[in-house]
Amino acid sequence: MERADLIDLRKAMDGGFREFSRSYGDAIESVFDPLLYFLVWFEKLLLGAPWIVVLAVLVGLSYGASRSWKLSGLVLGSFLLIGYFGMWADTMRTLSIITVATLLSLTVGIPVGITMARSDRVQTMVTPVLDIMQTMPAFVYLIPVVMLLGIGKVPGIIAVVIYAIPPVIRLTNLGIRLVDRDVLEAATAFGANKAQRLWNVQLPLAMPNIMAGINQTIMMALAMVVIASMIGVKGLGQPVLKSITNQYFTLGLLNGLAIVAVAIMFDRVSQAYAKRSQKHLIGMHGD
Amino acid sequence: MTDQEPLIRIKNLYKVFGEKPQAVMPMVHKGISKDDLLAQTGHTLGLRDINLDIKKGEIFVIMGLSGSGKSTLIRHFNRLIDPTEGAIFIDGVDVMSLSQKELEEFRRRKMSMVFQRFGLLPHRTVLDNVAFGLSIQNVSKDERNAKAREWLLTVGLEGYEQQYPAQLSGGQQQRVGLARALCTDPEILLMDEAFSALDPLIRSGMQDELIDLQDKLRKTIVFITHDLDEALRLGDRIAILKDGIVSQVGKPEEILLNPADDYVEAFVRDVNRARVLSVDVVMQPPVNRLTTANIDEALKKMRGWDEDYAYVFRQNKYQGVVTQNALEEVSEHTDANPPLHECCEEGPTLQPDMSLQDALPATLESDYPVPVVDADGEYQGTLSKEDMVDALANSNDGEDTVKTSNAA
Numbered sequence: 071m072e073r074a075d076l077i078d079l080r081k082a083m084d085g086g087f088r089e090f091s092r093s094y095g096d097a098i099e100s101v102f103d104p105l106l107y108f109l110v111w112f113e114k115l116l117l118g119a120p121w122i123v124v125l126a127v128l129v130g131l132s133y134g135a136s137r138s139w140k141l142s143g144l145v146l147g148s149f150l151l152i153g154y155f156g157m158w159a160d161t162m163r164t165l166s167i168i169t170v171a172t173l174l175s176l177t178v179g180i181p182v183g184i185t186m187a188r189s190d191r192v193q194t195m196v197t198p199v200l201d202i203m204q205t206m207p208a209f210v211y212l213i214p215v216v217m218l219l220g221i222g223k224v225p226g227i228i229a230v231v232i233y234a235i236p237p238v239i240r241l242t243n244l245g246i247r248l249v250d251r252d253v254l255e256a257a258t259a260f261g262a263n264k265a266q267r268l269w270n271v272q273l274p275l276a277m278p279n280i281m282a283g284i285n286q287t288i289m290m291a292l293a294m295v296v297i298a299s300m301i302g303v304k305g306l307g308q309p310v311l312k313s314i315t316n317q318y319f320t321l322g323l324l325n326g327l328a329i330v331a332v333a334i335m336f337d338r339v340s341q342a343y344a345k346r347s348q349k350h351l352i353g354m355h356g357d
Numbered sequence: 358m359t360d361q362e363p364l365i366r367i368k369n370l371y372k373v374f375g376e377k378p379q380a381v382m383p384m385v386h387k388g389i390s391k392d393d394l395l396a397q398t399g400h401t402l403g404l405r406d407i408n409l410d411i412k413k414g415e416i417f418v419i420m421g422l423s424g425s426g427k428s429t430l431i432r433h434f435n436r437l438i439d440p441t442e443g444a445i446f447i448d449g450v451d452v453m454s455l456s457q458k459e460l461e462e463f464r465r466r467k468m469s470m471v472f473q474r475f476g477l478l479p480h481r482t483v484l485d486n487v488a489f490g491l492s493i494q495n496v497s498k499d500e501r502n503a504k505a506r507e508w509l510l511t512v513g514l515e516g517y518e519q520q521y522p523a524q525l526s527g528g529q530q531q532r533v534g535l536a537r538a539l540c541t542d543p544e545i546l547l548m549d550e551a552f553s554a555l556d557p558l559i560r561s562g563m564q565d566e567l568i569d570l571q572d573k574l575r576k577t578i579v580f581i582t583h584d585l586d587e588a589l590r591l592g593d594r595i596a597i598l599k600d601g602i603v604s605q606v607g608k609p610e611e612i613l614l615n616p617a618d619d620y621v622e623a624f625v626r627d628v629n630r631a632r633v634l635s636v637d638v639v640m641q642p643p644v645n646r647l648t649t650a651n652i653d654e655a656l657k658k659m660r661g662w663d664e665d666y667a668y669v670f671r672q673n674k675y676q677g678v679v680t681q682n683a684l685e686e687v688s689e690h691t692d693a694n695p696p697l698h699e700c701c702e703e704g705p706t707l708q709p710d711m712s713l714q715d716a717l718p719a720t721l722e723s724d725y726p727v728p729v730v731d732a733d734g735e736y737q738g739t740l741s742k743e744d745m746v747d748a749l750a751n752s753n754d755g756e757d758t759v760k761t762s763n764a765a
Binding site: 250252253255256257258259260261262263266270271274275277348 | 435437457458461462463464465466469470472474475476477478479480489490492493494537541547
């Protein structure tokens with residue numbers, strides 16, 4: 071193939087996609103409207119509510135999930151500091167986008183993982199897609215998403231989900247495949263149907279792995295916050311982006327630390343919850 | 358047990374593992390060996406032409422070493438594994454004709470299974486594990502928990518309801534497995550090496566309990582094991598499986614005394630026969646029975662017999678042994694002519710259901726074959742030292758050494 075042919079090919083593909091996004095962009099965008107409404111509603115809820123209420127809910131959730139006063143105290147302290155340094159609004163925006171992105175990742179990822187675990191063919195088809203999602207630089211798939219949907223919250227969420235969803239899919243698949251075959255066989259022998267096996271055996275026994283996947287997904291979603299801010303997602307990422315371009319060291323550091331604080335909170339709380347709910351597996355050998 | 362319609366009937370069952378089992382079936386029918394089949398086609402012959410009839414209420418043991426296909430076979434009963442060819446009838450129902458839904462219903466009601474590695478749900482309490490079968494049937498929580506508590510009591514695990522399986526010992530976990538299987542009140546109990554993972558002492562305790570339970574419940578139990586002692590102890594009948602073929606089906610004593618081939622014989626060789634065999638299996642038919650009280654009449658009878666001793670019974674009660682010499686002496690030297698039962702030597706008797714081990718001392722100490730008398734005082738037969746030696750000796754040279762008495 072000649073050099074000119076290559077250029078033509080590239081131009082043709084670009085043109086084709088541009089055409090496609092021009093003619094279908096609006097239609098596709100409207101598909102995501104419910105998501106946008108939910109996202110906006112949730113963000114307004116977090117921003118609109120008195121900070122003391124939000125803080126109480128956050129600390130309450132932390133304690134409910136982990137039953138640890140130490141962890142709850144840490145959350146309380148971090149968020150008081152965040153508020154003191156004037157990052158409350160950005161943190162709430164980030165919290166809302168992370169929460170929605172994580173929920174979306176789980177509602178899509180867990181069923182995909184289950185389907186993968188049930189069929190080797192689906193697994194061989196999905197695995198390379200996940201590989202691409204995890205290795206392709208985020209900026210690259212931001213391009214078509216932005217072309218299709220413009221900049222704003224929805225493309226930001228989609229970019230975050232694409233980046234964050236592979237772990238929960240992979241670990242759901244792995245967890246279900248690792249379920250003790252004897253236990254599954256016993257359930258079958260007692261006449262359990264597919265759904266009963268899934269809910270009574272496979273999901274509960276795969277839960278430690280699924281929880282690890284959820285944890286990873288949350289962490290990766292947080293890691294995307296800065297990149298997503300490049301396409302107009304508001305939150306802690308934007309001040310970071312601003313400080314990179316303007317060399318505001320302290321602003322970058324403070325917002326970076328706020329992201330870290332949110333990440334640690336999500337991580338510790340979800341892990342403590344996972345550990346607590348799996349206590350029976352430790353049996354006599356643990357605490 | 359008389360001839361009745363078998364509860365479980367397996368007919369011409371074949372199982373081939375591999376990519377295209379149907380394609381190699383013609384070769385299997387022509388009798389290709391397992392190794393050749395694997396070498397030529399990459400298919401593994403799991404089971405070949407299995408035919409079994411299992412009667413209602415019996416403990417049917419399928420025994421074989423690992424790789425003999427016994428676990429594969431038991432999984433055909435509830436179709437955890439589908440056969441390549443052949444039919445399975447349970448209570449007259451062709452299990453192969455059931456749809457997925459019917460099959461699930463069938464597994465819920467008709468039979469349940471106990472597993473070698475227990476297969477308990479680690480995230481559920483002992484109580485919930487026992488109630489699992491009923492929860493699958495959508496029985497209400499109160500009802501299933503009440504039933505589960507009852508069964509936990511039966512297997513001796515009351516007080517453990519809220520524990521998790523990992524907190525129990527192996528023996529306790531298998532009790533939970535047994536309670537779970539019984540909780541759905543199935544007609545058939547499938548036990549796949551249920552006691553193999555347990556310590557020897559606990560295993561033998563569980564065997565005793567299973568026998569006790571079976572006396573009360575009268576389930577039909579299909580029990581898989583690789584342990585011949587266990588098979589002989591539990592089984593009403595035993596099938597010996599080797600390389601996917603049934604070598605022999607029979608009662609424990611038939612297997613022990615008349616092994617069908619070298620394989621079974623090799624198996625049987627190390628068994629403690631004295632513990633397994635009972636007196637009635639090896640005793641000789643009753644002979645030399647005297648019921649008269651008159652010595653002369655007795656002597657007349659005795660002179661016609663080969664042996665010079667006789668067993669004296671009076672009103673259907675065993676009195677003792679007399680010898681011809683002793684009687685002659687009495688009749689020559691005494692004028693009193695006492696009744697016969699006053700002349701006999703009192704001696705031991707055996708019960709028909711005694712094990713040979715228990716019968717051994719009496720048999721060895723006695724100068725004569727020991728009479729076997731049942732609980733009603735009925736004279737059943739005799740057991741001599743020679744009979745004992747024949748039964749306990751390992752020489753099974755193809756013929757029935759017990760029935761052809763060759764006492765020296």
